Amino acid sequence: MRILKVNTAAISTECAPQMVEKHHSEWTAEYEKKANLDNVAKDILYTTLDKNMFSKIKTCTTVKKIWEKLTQLCEGNDQTKDNKLTVAIQKFDNAKMKSGETLAEFDEWFNSIIIELIFLGKEYSNREIALKVK
Incomplete structure (x- = not known):
């Protein structure tokens, strides 16, 4: 799971703020809880999918991305x-x-x-x- 923050070193008034990944040491208890829930959900999906379906989602980094990929594969556009x-x-x-x-x-x-x-x-x-x- 990636937690992002505004890159204060690159703030510009002309465009949207640039985002960078927040280091794990900066995570709050809420972020830790969300990351843990994400891992639990990933584990459930990984153990319930067959090998064929797993091979199609194994590169997804979050449960949200896995779910979007599964929706696309199963339901289509x-x-x-x-x-x-x-x-x-x-x-x-x-x-x-x-x-x-x-x-x-x-x-x-x-x-x-x-x-x-x-x-x-x-x-x-x-x-x-x-x-x-x-």
């Missing part, structure tokens, strides 16, 4: 979310039971589409869903 929503809507619109598919299999597949749509911010009324399954 706005364009990715829009693309996922478009695909999910198309699946919903084209939902039909396949030949040889049981009702339970179709129900499980269809419900997964409904859950995905809800997760992406699109909800259908019970009536719309019932009409689609009909």
